[in-house]
Amino acid sequence: EALCDNLNYRHRQAQYAGRASVALNTHILFKNREEIEAAVVLAVKRNALQVLIPKYGLEGPLYLPSDKFVYNEEEHVQICGDTVLKTFDELTVRLTLDSSNLQHRKLVFQLVTPYIPGVSYVKEDAADKKEEVEVVDITGSSKGEKKRKDTIDTKSKKKKSK
Template sequence: MVHRLLAVCIGADATFPDLLDKRKSQALSHNLNYRNRMAQYAGRASVALHTHLFFRGRIQDEQGYVLYVRKNALQILIPKYGFEGTLYVSPRKGEKLQVKFIYNEENQSQRCGDVVFHTFDPVTVQLSLDRSNLQHERVVLQLVKPHIPNFSVPSLDASISAPTKDSAKRKELKDEPMEQDSAPTTAKELNAKNISGHMLEDFTTRKNFIYRLEK
């Protein structure tokens, strides 16, 4: 619509009465803006729904990067899934943190002890789905690396216990090839064995016959 008005202004196109009517143009603009806004909401809701379905009953560690450093949180980008999540560094309502982050507004950073977070810093976060409120499920991000005592969560790889001797022995027994029975197992093998037996018997008969003729 804007391009049509510009074309009319420079004389490149002809106009019509409805295009110059302010009320109709305003109503049309409101309708277009409303449909565009609803389409964006629908797209976001679809992404959120499929993300929640994917992470339902699943906990995993993923590599991410700090996109924004805010006063109370870090905005993390997960390249593997192409979505952003919020890692809160200040206590939310009803929560208590044993560590304290210091926000530096000048260089846009968060500091906790010797660990400093800047934009584009790589981090490892643990992704899980919070289903405490079924009407408002959300993907929760928890820091794994860099490690901050009393704030970071242990990595999933570290929680896997080392294999015991019994499990290693069972694995060796499982990996050992089983001795195959020499008896034929298929009709083809059985037929081949019968043919070999008949050939051997025929060869023995011919050999005895030739031996008798030579005598």
């Protein structure tokens, strides 16, 4: 019996080590990175959807706000207006690493499509954002300082500063 207990203990510890290794490699992969990927709903729960991202083999909860979604216990669906989310539905989700608590980093899933106002993640287009920048000519021309205002793209500004 002592031999069986020791084998079971070692097996359990090996399982924990394997899971921790997968979690560490996942966190390293998604550190300072954001991915938008296809997902499949595995289960519908009262406050979340359990989703699988086939590309990475990841499974996790996609939390839904209770003020926008209504859970139907009989059919196991989440309803928000005209949108009904059920098992085996295909979604698009955003994957990021939540580092707000450094000791307990976790992978966060956010809904992208189907689009639900106030819930779905919307990517900000940096190309649409423009900044006004004051450019001063310091060549020392005789007419005094020339000033002009230019509108430049945020993307090109970031490229120049690198």
